[in-house]
Amino acid sequence: MANIVLTLSTAVQQTLESTYAAHRVERQAPGVQFAAKLPDTAITSYRSGKVMFQGAGAEREAHKWGTPTAKAVTATKGDVLPQGFASLSVAGSDETGTGDYFGPITVAAVYVPAEKIELVRELGVKDSKQLTDDYMRQIAPDLMHSLHYSLLVLRNEKYNDLQQKGYSQGKMKGLLHNQALNKLLQKISPTTPDYLLIDQFAERGVYYNYLKGQRNIVEQNVLFSTKAENLHVSVAAASIIARYAFLNEMDALSAQVGVTLPKGAGAKVDAVAARILQQQGEDALKRVTKWHFANTDKAKKLAARR
Numbered sequence: 322m323a324n325i326v327l328t329l330s331t332a333v334q335q336t337l338e339s340t341y342a343a344h345r346v347e348r349q350a351p352g353v354q355f356a357a358k359l360p361d362t363a364i365t366s367y368r369s370g371k372v373m374f375q376g377a378g379a380e381r382e383a384h385k386w387g388t389p390t391a392k393a394v395t396a397t398k399g400d401v402l403p404q405g406f407a408s409l410s411v412a413g414s415d416e417t418g419t420g421d422y423f424g425p426i427t428v429a430a431v432y433v434p435a436e437k438i439e440l441v442r443e444l445g446v447k448d449s450k451q452l453t454d455d456y457m458r459q460i461a462p463d464l465m466h467s468l469h470y471s472l473l474v475l476r477n478e479k480y481n482d483l484q485q486k487g488y489s490q491g492k493m494k495g496l497l498h499n500q501a502l503n504k505l506l507q508k509i510s511p512t513t514p515d516y517l518l519i520d521q522f523a524e525r526g527v528y529y530n531y532l533k534g535q536r537n538i539v540e541q542n543v544l545f546s547t548k549a550e551n552l553h554v555s556v557a558a559a560s561i562i563a564r565y566a567f568l569n570e571m572d573a574l575s576a577q578v579g580v581t582l583p584k585g586a587g588a589k590v591d592a593v594a595a596r597i598l599q600q601q602g603e604d605a606l607k608r609v610t611k612w613h614f615a616n617t618d619k620a621k622k623l624a625a626r627r
């Protein structure tokens with residue numbers, strides 16, 4: 322679902338509201354001063370001056386009023402969420418480390434009941450674009466003390482093993498999300514969340530294909546959306562806890578090999594990998610990397626040239 326936010330001047334906002342007056346609907350959400358519903362677009366006008374356009378016609382309508390800045394365009398894909406979703410009790414899950422040559426994949430699932438949403442915000446969970454690694458390191462321990470969560474770390478040896486057995490990264494992620502959600506549901510039982518929200522890395526059908534043959538497949542009330550960290554704080558908290566675990570693992574691996582391991586999969590990664598290859602050999606490098614990444618070949622070539 323397309324989701325576009327414009328910040329408008331008071332005058333333009335007033336014109337907008339009178340233009341859509343015939344389509345006005347009641348919406349009691351905080352900060353909302355006007356809402357309208359067209360056949361294919363929901364328009365929500367906030368006291369802050371922001372106006373949100375959602376639905377198939379969002380782009381068409383939004384362009385009548387202004388040009389969204391690149392950052393304000395958040396086209397999410399996946400399920401259309403129930404009204405007021407952000408204030409429901411939700412278990413969210415997210416992963417990190419999938420694009421990093423060095424280090425594990427980490428997946429966290431976090432339950433945020435409605436009555437703790439405000440607390441989670443107060444602990445510093447905000448717009449994901451403002452979250453630096455250092456900031457996440459600061460707030461993750463508080464979140465882990467205040468919330469029920471489960472955290473899984475897929476270390477490189479196991480990752481490489483599964484990869485060689487023919488598991489795609491998508492399948493590994495699917496298995497990890499399902500396992501994390503299962504563990505979390507056990508922890509909070511007999512409480513059940515209103516919904517579970519998975520930060521979508523694969524569409525529903527693909528996700529459940531990955532899980533074929535597994536026991537304990539979590540399916541009830543599961544929703545998928547991209548950019549889910551902006552849709553419920555539980556996913557934002559999961560993403561922070563997963564990242565925190567990833568950073569800690571990277572610290573430990575860096576200490577193990579005696580080099581600060583860079584994140585990502587760029588040229589710096591190749592250079593560090595080449596150095597490890599030369600000084601410690603292939604096995605040592607393999608133990609701290611996702612071996613099938615193209616970085617391995619690049620590092621081998623770099624190492625051969627020196």
Ligand code: MN
Nearest residue numbers: 415416520521
């Ligand atoms: Mn994600």
